[in-house]
Amino acid sequence: MSRRMIIAGNWKMNKTPSEAVALVNELKPLVKNDEVDVVFCVPAIDIIPAMEAAKGSNISIGAENMYFEESGAYTGEISPNMLVDAGVKYVIIGHSERRGYFAETDETVNKKVLKAFEHDLTPIICCGESLTQREQGVTLDFIRQQIKIAFLNVSAENAAKAVIAYEPIWAIGTGKVATSEQAQEVCHAIRCCIEDIYDKEVAGAIRIQYGGSVSASSAPELFAMEDIDGGLVGGASLKADFGKIVNYK
Ligand code: PGA
DSSP states (O other), X not given: OOXXXXXXXXXXXXXXXXXXXXXXXXXXXXXXXXXXXXXXXXXXXXXXXXXXXXXXSSEEEEESOOOSSSSSSOTTOOOHHHHHHTTOOEEEEOOHHHHHHSOOOHHHHHHHHHHHHHXXXXXXXXXXXXXXXXXXXXXXXXXXXXXXXXXXXXXXXXXXXXXXXXXXXXXXXXXXXXXXXXXXXXXXXXXXXXXXXXXXXXXXXXXXXXXXXXXXXXHHHHHTSTTOOEEXXXXXXXXXXXXXXXXXO
């Protein structure tokens, strides 16, 4: 099955609203590519201005997080309705920084994934092992556990529309990119895990990204791997280099 590539930027906690507009305007002409879904996941306060600036382009604006309740007394959180009303289509769920610094767990990730689908938002579900886990040889078991819990009670129809981002923690922001073989091995294991939970059809449809120090020079080889359907890009998504990553071929 041929899957459409999806290359997403994860701006993290960078860019003020006016800087966001400037960056979207700078990157707009550089990220044109009809064969790839291009997403900029931006800080909540940047969503509306970035959306405005991206109008008429091939860029979709995504969120970096959301809460799993509809509304109410959850100071500081963003609800799925707010994202939908702003025109958002994609939301990153369970990034390792959210898990590490903000106490997100596999269980909260699952709640957020279910809530995203209720609102027709496409979750970009993050998973990935630490350096210790890789060195101890438990990477694949750990990732399978993260995936199984993230997809609890998710229908096959919705699972097929999900995006998974495999991001080894040791590769994030370190300049230490996984080799194409390492990335492919885990992305393949993730696809097999999805096949175990659902079936061949869902496994063939779901899109799996690699993330962790993706650059213009590492993208072509990574994105050529059979089970890698694009990337989640942090640092390099804030620069003109992102255009080269989107046009990796
Ligand atoms: P990086 O971040 O590309 O800066 O390593 C990737 C991510 O955390 O999504």
